[in-house]
Amino acid sequence: MVQGTETGAGVIRLAWPDVGPAELAAVADVLESGFLTMGPKVEEFERGLAAACGTPDAVAVASGTAALHLAVLASEIGEGDEVIVPAYTFPSTANAVVLSGATPVLVDVDPVTMNVDPSAVYDAVTERTRAVIAVHLFGRPLDWEALQSAVPPDVALIEDAAGALGARWRGMPCGGLGVMGCLSFHPRKVVTTGEGGAVTVFDPSLSAAVRRLRHHGIDAGSGVDIVRPSTNYRLSDLQCAIGVTQLARLDELLRERRRVAEAYNERLAEIVTTPAADDGDEHGWQAYVVQVERRDDVLAALRAQGIEAQIGTYALHRLSAYREQGRFPCADACFERALALPLHSRLTDVEIDRVAAALDKEVSRH
Ligand SMILES: *Cc1c(COP(=O)(O)O)cnc(C)c1O
Numbered sequence: 582m583v584q585g586t587e588t589g590a591g592v593i594r595l596a597w598p599d600v601g602p603a604e605l606a607a608v609a610d611v612l613e614s615g616f617l618t619m620g621p622k623v624e625e626f627e628r629g630l631a632a633a634c635g636t637p638d639a640v641a642v643a644s645g646t647a648a649l650h651l652a653v654l655a656s657e658i659g660e661g662d663e664v665i666v667p668a669y670t671f672p673s674t675a676n677a678v679v680l681s682g683a684t685p686v687l688v689d690v691d692p693v694t695m696n697v698d699p700s701a702v703y704d705a706v707t708e709r710t711r712a713v714i715a716v717h718l719f720g721r722p723l724d725w726e727a728l729q730s731a732v733p734p735d736v737a738l739i740e741d742a743a744g745a746l747g748a749r750w751r752g753m754p755c756g757g758l759g760v761m762g763c764l765s766f767h768p769r770k771v772v773t774t775g776e777g778g779a780v781t782v783f784d785p786s787l788s789a790a791v792r793r794l795r796h797h798g799i800d801a802g803s804g805v806d807i808v809r810p811s812t813n814y815r816l817s818d819l820q821c822a823i824g825v826t827q828l829a830r831l832d833e834l835l836r837e838r839r840r841v842a843e844a845y846n847e848r849l850a851e852i853v854t855t856p857a858a859d860d861g862d863e864h865g866w867q868a869y870v871v872q873v874e875r876r877d878d879v880l881a882a883l884r885a886q887g888i889e890a891q892i893g894t895y896a897l898h899r900l901s902a903y904r905e906q907g908r909f910p911c912a913d914a915c916f917e918r919a920l921a922l923p924l925h926s927r928l929t930d931v932e933i934d935r936v937a938a939a940l941d942k943e944v945s946r947h
Contacts, residue, residue, distance in 0.1 A: 593932050595889035597925035598768040599834055600823065607822040618817040626821035627779070629828040630764065633746065634756035636781040638788040641821055642795050645743040645765025647814040648778035649677035649714065652739050652761045654811075655780075655790035656712060658683045663709040665732075667697040668912035670716045671894050674741050675903060678714070686710070687897055692911040693854065695719070695870070695893070695919065699727035712737040714763075717745035717755050718894070719921075720771070720865030721858055725750050725758050739763065743778070744867030746771055747835045751861050756781045761791075766820075770867055771834055772827040774820040837926035838866035841933060845869055845922060848937035852944050868893070871940075872918040879943045880920060886939050893919025 611622060623641050630639035642648050658664060659682040666675045668687040678685040688701035695718050702713055715738060717723050722745065728738065738758070742748075743765035745755035756762035764770075766777035782788040793800055798811035816824075827834065842864070846855045853871040858864035870893045873879050883890040896916035897903040922936055 592887045593889060593923045593928070593936060594925065595891050595921065595923050596769045597927050598773045599830075599837070599926045600773065600827070603826045603830070604823045607826045608819055611818045611822045614818075616818050618815060618819075620818040622818040622821040622825060623816065626816075626824040626828070629825060630746075630756075630779050631781060633828060633831060634742075634754045634762060634764075634781040636757045636762070636783055638783075638785070639764075639779050639781045640788060640791045640795060641816040641824070642778045642780060642791075643814045643816055644776050645741075645763060645767060645770075645778040646673035646677065647795070648743075648763035648765070648780045649673055649739075649741060650680050651791050651794050651814060652763055652780050653677050653681040653683065653712070653714075654794050655761070655787050656737055656739070658711045661709065662711040663707060664711060665702055665705050665713040666897075667716055667718075668897050668906075668909035669695060669894065669915045670718065670741070670897065671743070672897060672900065672902075674714050674716055675897050679902070683711070684709075685897075685903070687903060687906045687909060687912075689909045689911045690718075690915060692914050694721060694723070694859075695915045696721060696723040697728070698911070699724060699731040702728060703731040706732055706736065710736050712739050714739045714741050715759065716741040716743075717748055717750075717865070719856065719870050720744045720748050720867035721856065722748050722750035722755050722862045722864070724859065737761075742781075743767075744770055745865045747831055747863075748858070748865030749863040755865065760784065761787060766824060766827075771838065771865060772824065772831060774816065774824040774827070777816050777820050777824060779816075834926065835865070838924060839864075841924055841926075841928050842866045842869050844930065844933045845937065848933065849940065852937075852941050866924065868921045869924040870919050870921045872915070873920050873940075873944055874918070876918050876920050879940070882943045883936075883939055888936055888939055889923055891921040892916075893921055 742756035762781040
């Protein structure tokens, strides 16, 4: 049994994947069908994802990280090429670049939005820049227009929309803004398949490349030939069946997360910097992340009270793999201050009150 989150005294979980009888039935159907992978559920999930992001195609893959890796590989970015990435992000944004043999170039972020700073992107462009991997961090749409004007037209804009399925920039779906968009279906994201990801894509030749690269390098047309060896990054029908069911519930899943976010906003507005999207945008609420002084003390105090809070994400230049890239003071500030609060559809008003009261007490104490 899971620990009750309904009572005042139980542990309040950081995340709780919103899966139930519909997902269970979908998995049972696949088990009975005899097609556990490369069957019809993969295609159905891909069509649904493309529709949700407003792209002609989507390719389901093993994880958000696999999606990023394949987006870079399909762009034929490799040795000698530079890819600009934010210094404050989940590490796989940059790892995907390194795994492809190219060089990630870190740039600073905006201290309030925590998204990449377009003027820092502008300053980082060189003759070797092939792409920017732009993150809608925690589901907050980044300023796409500012980013577009920061780079020459031949630099590819790839979205790390791992946490932004359902978010909208000026009415347009995140994951459908760049040449490719990378989604994740990890249990802490809005839509989950346990593990999983997808690349949304406009250009049919790029989509063919992603499909080839997720399946050993085998060309779907030829069936036998491999020009460039690749790996197995496929997503199974079992997982895609969960994904299809989750996608059908996307509006409901988003609404529930928005409910919790708005409830936190009401209670915390006077206490901390609360997260928001730009005017005209819709936040996807992958995570609810505030900024506080003495974050580590606050985090420890919340955890001691059974509230599963977490840091926001990573400052890459503080990891051994990405040191010596320069100074990123805003990424440092985000890393030191960001605090993710519990966010999932089972949270009750009583629990939200409890989190808000605990945070209020800790913030006023310091
Ligand atoms: C979750 C996440 C990833 C990685 O996705 P996985 O499915 O866990 O591999 C990458 N980038 C961002 C911004 C994420 O939030």
